[in-house]
Amino acid sequence: MIASFTAGRTCALAVAGGRDLARTAARYDGLFPERSFDGGLYHSLALAGAFGSPWASPAELRAVNRASLLVFAVDRLIDEEATAREQVVSLVGECLDAAAGGAPASPVAAFVAGLRAELAAPAELEAAWRDQLERMLRAMAREWDWSRAERPPAPEEHLAGADSCGALFIGVSHWIHTGQARTRGDLDRLRPAGDAVQRYLRLLNDLATRHREARFQDVNAFTLGMSPGEVNERLAELAREATALIEPLRDAYPRAAEYLAWQIHYSAGFYGLSDFWAPEGS
Template sequence: MTGPGTTGPGMTGAGPAGLGAAAELGRTSALAVECARRLAAHAAEHPDLFPAKPFDAGFFQSLGLVGAFGSPWASAGRLWAVNRAALWVFALDLQVDYVAKTRDEVAALAEECLAVAGGAAPRGPLAADLAALRDDLGGDPRWRDQLERVLIAMLQEWDWRESSATPALEEYLANADSCGSSFVNLSHWLYTGDTWTLDHLDVVREASDEVQHYLRLLNDLSTYDREARWGDANALTLGAGRDEVTRRMARHARTAAGLIAPIHATSPRTAVYLERQIGFNTGFYGVSDYWGEL
């Protein structure tokens, strides 16, 4: 049902100034709600992987928002891979950082996940969830390689924790794959990418890695208090100063912009998606965090 000054679904026409922009925000927000509902329903089917704490209602809404605002032109179905990949990374993070008690447990989990990414049958619930995503994406070997980067980086954080090491910022950022951002992006492109993007994944992955560096530091600045309580690796807890981190973020933002700019000419949606990873998360982390409380 429409109200004064509005048009019905799919209709166009004259209206108050700003109606078009507001309508677009409304559509994207509705897309986010639909994505969140699908994610919450999936999580409800796997309560061992997604317990209510920290996977609360706000978590699914947040994940739905970042997917929808990153690709507002898409349908919820087309965003299923990027949303599922992001959800899986959070489940992995919980298993590695809070459920596993020893490095050997983490190494065994990593070994199983890599085997499953290469086509093996899963044994545990985390690997089973990964297998479903693998099947949706077609088992591309670059996807397995990207996952391996994530798992190696998470194991490195375990080594730092156990040795009480304090790596310099450069070494810490070289391990930024632990946050999984580039893995999520690659999953998205393998599922929805246009021909140019799929033919030039080396180009877009380079830009994605630069965005990932920025997001790693943005997360560290914005969630320092929580990560200090939870014992997560964080640039600040490892000794970097806020001014140093802020300067480094600006450097990565500039480099990312330079890498993304030429992509606009050949795959504008891929370029906009990467830009929105920086823009959306900068605004989001200024107010909230993805995780709920444990």
């Protein structure tokens, strides 16, 4: 009965989160076109947030859900709309300016400013959040360059750039917003495990979305020459590495550690059947 109650409460959190994301997205003209951002995407993101932290309240989940939505917004703008490097550079600059408190120069920058306001973090943690946002944006821009380069990166170089998937940026936003990280030192202790989980999720995403990404000429493990067998073997290695780093965190950071462990198993189950993006033609 307790498990059923928890499942019901967690599903209710996801429903509330999906509705909040849809309302939030409607405030940013043109940033979330329906052909890519259907109701299923909002609710998929909210499900991931709710089941990753089922103890949380709807208000506590706003940052993790909105950070996830920001990752998808920037990813689409870079992958689908940017036709020149100057556009990518401009987008990165606009987002970082807004993250530092500047006046938003575009809808995506306005979304960044809104997320910054939602966090309401002290200066030390806000600086760490901006640093992680910059890592993500720079990694996304680097992938844009790689997709057009004469010499593609090596698979391990691609994995080292896993900040592009945004998983650690989402986690950092969540830990700051919910008080699981109260100092920059807390984030420094969580980062190695978060980086390992992020590399796992980067490769898992490559496996799950390789056919869709091929249409956009995205760089992934398969376009870089890895076979399905090699990818699965590397995923198993990364899962073991991440687990070994998560376990020592459980005493001091029980909820952050559980969040990271959940990402590995939840994502493997989710990507086994679905993807976050709306299916083509829907």
